Amino acid sequence: MNPPPVLRRATPADAAVALAWTPGDDDLRRWAGPSTRCPATPESLWADINNADATPFALESPEHGLVGFGQVRFREQTYGHLARIIVSPHHRGLGLGRLLCTTLMREALKLHPAITGYSLYVFPDNPNAIALYRSLGFVDRGMHPTYYCMLMEAPLSA
Numbered sequence: 280m281n282p283p284p285v286l287r288r289a290t291p292a293d294a295a296v297a298l299a300w301t302p303g304d305d306d307l308r309r310w311a312g313p314s315t316r317c318p319a320t321p322e323s324l325w326a327d328i329n330n331a332d333a334t335p336f337a338l339e340s341p342e343h344g345l346v347g348f349g350q351v352r353f354r355e356q357t358y359g360h361l362a363r364i365i366v367s368p369h370h371r372g373l374g375l376g377r378l379l380c381t382t383l384m385r386e387a388l389k390l391h392p393a394i395t396g397y398s399l400y401v402f403p404d405n406p407n408a409i410a411l412y413r414s415l416g417f418v419d420r421g422m423h424p425t426y427y428c429m430l431m432e433a434p435l436s437a
């Protein structure tokens with residue numbers, strides 16, 4: 280995509296656009312998390328995902344507007360944790376998921392210089408996302424004790 284999209288801090292309006300990309304409850308929970316209240320409104324979604332420890336980012340194209348959304352958290356005082364990763368359905372398969380993740384990983388290190396690695400959760404039946412994360416150096420670390428989510432981790436060098 281030329282000019283390339285850039286990362287900036289996200290607003291509630293960005294989350295509302297991302298909500299519109301996934302009108303179905305299952306598709307929404309796939310990126311926003313299994314405990315997201317459904318049916319969601321822009322207000323309920325923002326309340327659910329705007330945790331004090333999570334920094335939201337928007338991937339914005341000068342030409343196409345918002346093309347991606349994601350968050351960075353500081354998990355267990357150790358990991359730069361990527362969350363709420365989504366690319367616009369109109370712009371998938373163009374390398375934007377990879378760009379979003381790598382730029383979020385750089386932001387995680389800037390925001391939390393003490394991290395010694397990266398982590399994320401993904402539904403085990405999300406092969407496209409898992410393939411993306413594996414290609415970035417993430418490895419499977421087993422299922423979440425409560426939710427139907429798999430933990431993946433990557434070294435700082437990923």
Ligand SMILES: CC(C)(COP(=O)(O)OP(=O)(O)OC[C@H]1O[C@@H](n2cnc3c(N)ncnc32)[C@H](O)[C@@H]1OP(=O)(O)O)[C@@H](O)C(=O)NCCC(=O)NCCS
Nearest residue numbers: 310364365366371372373374375376377401407408410411
């Ligand atoms: C997962 C997601 C973020 C990938 O975004 P994307 O912009 O399409 O991904 P990219 O174009 O950067 O592709 C990067 C890699 O992802 C994998 N991938 C992406 N789409 C794929 C597909 N349809 N089939 C197989 N692998 C795929 C590949 O490994 C690809 O690398 P390659 O192009 O070298 O083969 C996007 O599909 C999405 O937003 N899905 C819905 C929300 C979601 O599931 N989020 C993840 C929450 S954990």
